[in-house]
Amino acid sequence: MHWSDVIAERLALDGNDHIIATGITPSGEFHIGHLREILTGDMITRAARRAGLNAELVFVVDNADPLRKVYPFLDASYEEFIGHQLGAIPAPDKDGKPDWERFENEGWSYGDHFLKPFLEALKQIGVEPRLIPNLTSYREGKFASSAKKACDDPDAIREIIERVSGRELPTDWFPWQPVDSKGSLDGLTITGYEYPLVMWTDQYGVNGQSDITKGEGKLPWRLDWPAKWGFNNITCEPFGKDHGAAGGSFATGVEIAAFFGHKPPQSLVYEWISLRGKGAMSSSSGNTVGPIEALRLVPPEILRLLIANSKPNKAIEFDTGMGLVNLADEYERLSSRDFTEELSSEKLSRRQRVQIEDAQAALRLSMVSAGERAEATSVSFRHLALLAQIKLRDDGIWSSLKESGAISDPSSVLSDRLTRMRAWIESKHFPEEMRIVILKQPDEASLSKLDEEQRMVIPHIAAELEAAEWTAEGITQAFKNAAIHAEAPMRSMYRACYAMFMGSERGPRLAPILANCIREDVCMLAHACSARLP
Numbered sequence: 001m002h003w004s005d006v007i008a009e010r011l012a013l014d015g016n017d018h019i020i021a022t023g024i025t026p027s028g029e030f031h032i033g034h035l036r037e038i039l040t041g042d043m044i045t046r047a048a049r050r051a052g053l054n055a056e057l058v059f060v061v062d063n064a065d066p067l068r069k070v071y072p073f074l075d076a077s078y079e080e081f082i083g084h085q086l087g088a089i090p091a092p093d094k095d096g097k098p099d100w101e102r103f104e105n106e107g108w109s110y111g112d113h114f115l116k117p118f119l120e121a122l123k124q125i126g127v128e129p130r131l132i133p134n135l136t137s138y139r140e141g142k143f144a145s146s147a148k149k150a151c152d153d154p155d156a157i158r159e160i161i162e163r164v165s166g167r168e169l170p171t172d173w174f175p176w177q178p179v180d181s182k183g184s185l186d187g188l189t190i191t192g193y194e195y196p197l198v199m200w201t202d203q204y205g206v207n208g209q210s211d212i213t214k215g216e217g218k219l220p221w222r223l224d225w226p227a228k229w230g231f232n233n234i235t236c237e238p239f240g241k242d243h244g245a246a247g248g249s250f251a252t253g254v255e256i257a258a259f260f261g262h263k264p265p266q267s268l269v270y271e272w273i274s275l276r277g278k279g280a281m282s283s284s285s286g287n288t289v290g291p292i293e294a295l296r297l298v299p300p301e302i303l304r305l306l307i308a309n310s311k312p313n314k315a316i317e318f319d320t321g322m323g324l325v326n327l328a329d330e331y332e333r334l335s336s337r338d339f340t341e342e343l344s345s346e347k348l349s350r351r352q353r354v355q356i357e358d359a360q361a362a363l364r365l366s367m368v369s370a371g372e373r374a375e376a377t378s379v380s381f382r383h384l385a386l387l388a389q390i391k392l393r394d395d396g397i398w399s400s401l402k403e404s405g406a407i408s409d410p411s412s413v414l415s416d417r418l419t420r421m422r423a424w425i426e427s428k429h430f431p432e433e434m435r436i437v438i439l440k441q442p443d444e445a446s447l448s449k450l451d452e453e454q455r456m457v458i459p460h461i462a463a464e465l466e467a468a469e470w471t472a473e474g475i476t477q478a479f480k481n482a483a484i485h486a487e488a489p490m491r492s493m494y495r496a497c498y499a500m501f502m503g504s505e506r507g508p509r510l511a512p513i514l515a516n517c518i519r520e521d522v523c524m525l526a527h528a529c530s531a532r533l534p
């Protein structure tokens with residue numbers, strides 16, 4: 001069974017109705033790493049529905065959390081908002097400065113600014129959860145019941161946190177964080193409590209009171225999370241390994257949920273997604289690839305496959321270069337498989353059957369729309385990348401693919417893929433080992449680096465290409481013939497070819513590339529190189 005089906009099976013034991021939750025603090029640009037949580041939740045929801053359960057996906061926007069620091073993308077003026085709730089401060093403008101006009105006229109907050117593009121990316125990728133803004137929940141009094149229980153008996157909460165987490169809380173710790181006279185959650189001293197009011201003195205010497213029924217503050221994270229499970233009726237929630245560690249916030253949350261009077265959700269701990277060669281993604285450090293940026297490069301099905309094809313406890317290294325090429329080609333291979341026929345074989349071992357069923361489920365969950373069938377294009381990402389670099393016009397690509405018998409007419413799927421491919425080629429993420437540059441005229445510097453044996457093969461290459469069948473196979477044979485006539489090894493022949501056609505010492509397979517170039521241009525370049533020989 002696919003990991004999503006395993007969770008769905010467990011949920012079925014607890015009834016028919018389920019709410020699967022995901023949630024993120026909108027403190028900066030969302031990145032591919034954040035997609036793991038939301039897509040994991042989406043795939044569990046789909047698996048639960050497929051199992052006949054009534055399941056809904058929700059996205060808790062933690063905009064009641066405070067701004068922690070002035071991030072590199074913010075103007076220094078945001079210093080005054082440190083400690084203020086993300087849903088209660090203005091969004092940054094294009095220069096990173098607070099956009100007061102939009103905040104006052106439209107209520108456009110810091111949290112909204114970073115959430116909107118993420119939601120647009122989610123829609124493209126087939127995820128449209130019900131949003132639950134946390135700050136609104138506080139202001140509507142939904143946290144009031146849990147907050148009252150915690151504030152009525154802070155010693156019981158303290159005992160749970162200290163025992164389970166193994167860390168000692170400050171002597172002045174209190175299970176409610178009021179908003180001070182300037183809107184910050186930081187630097188307050190609690191001076192008293194009488195339901196529903198928490199009395200405080202802030203760092204400016206101002207005294208005040210916070211009404212927990214009106215959300216004039218918030219619960220600390222270790223209480224906030226289990227409180228949300230209760231009034232939102234959460235039955236399942238995937239979360240990162242930091243929360244799932246021994247003594248972590250989920251471990252304390254389980255006991256605090258019981259103290260509040262409800263059950264914790266079914267959990268699923270997932271590993272991080274890192275950026276290859278750069279470590280874990282971080283919005284604050286700028287080490288990110290955003291979902292919108294990624295969707296400019298590859299179809300949404302490919303990003304969904306990234307999550308569907310990996311067990312949650314397996315770390316994912318997101319590689320925008322060759323790793324993405326390999327993933328895309330894996331999607332194409334999966335789309336071409338006949339799983340029904342494969343599974344009908346009586347000779348399959350249990351292990352083989354499990355592998356086939358897992359692959360089938362991963363492909364199913366990769367679809368943008370549940371129930372959609374994958375459409376194989378018969379054109380690999382590698383080949384499309386080659387054509388997109390050689391043929392500047394789309395109709396030239398379609399003609400080449402028709403002539404080779406790969407397609408009869410371009411489908412909407414293939415057209416969309418080509419559009420993204422061209423964006424990928426133009427981006428900084430395209431792998432250099434796949435980048436193709438066919439020279440228009442001889443590169444003297446590259447030719448001068450060839451040894452005598454390599455230079456002597458060039459006239460034979462020019463002659464053989466003139467007579468070659470203009471296919472990858474025909475050009476490969478021409479190369480072999482040239483090496484034979486020059487009495488040179490194939491390595492010398494290829495070294496000469498890369499110098500002649502690409503101005504380099506090595507590169508991708510030349511024959512398929514040249515086969516998609518105009519014969520006259522290639523032969524003219526070959527003869528021009530031959531004429532340069534001493």
